[in-house]
């Protein structure tokens with residue numbers, strides 16, 4: 257597993273590039289590499305914007321699917337209403353509200369776990385098979 261700390265804005269790019277490199281090595285085609293790097297960019301940006309800092313974990317999945325799993329972990333304010341946060345166009349910061357729903361559409365799995373005041377964990381997966 258590879259861990260990328262998110263502490264400053266440039267770490268968002270580092271996470272995106274690391275995910276794309278890993279996806280390419282695993283045999284994902286260019287279109288999927290781009291889907292993965294777009295989702296990572298959005299979710300790493302959410303960590304930076306809403307929680308200030310956190311971590312991105314990259315790992316290879318073997319069972320039951322082959323693919324990549326990327327986990328975004330922070331100890332920020334948390335998301336009080338996850339269903340609302342997943343809605344296209346909903347934002348607490350006057351932004352586009354497209355990061356989470358967009359990432360969900362690009363990946364095979366997206367799961368949000370969050371407790372208000374404790375932090376947020378977002379898990380995404382892209383499968384090869």
Ligand SMILES: Nc1ncnc2c1ncn2[C@@H]1O[C@H](COP(=O)(O)OP(=O)(O)OP(=O)(O)O)[C@@H](O)[C@H]1O
Pocket residue numbers: 298302303306307330332333334335341342346347348349350351352353354355356357376
């Ligand atoms: N890591 C996080 N910690 C706390 N709140 C979060 C986190 N990620 C997302 N949220 C909440 O979920 C909302 C929706 O996130 P999403 O990424 O979809 O949209 P956005 O960041 O507001 O806008 P966009 O990503 O389109 O610029 C955010 O406005 C914020 O309230």
Ligand SMILES: [Mg+2]
Pocket residue numbers: 298301302354355356
């Ligand atoms: Mg966002």
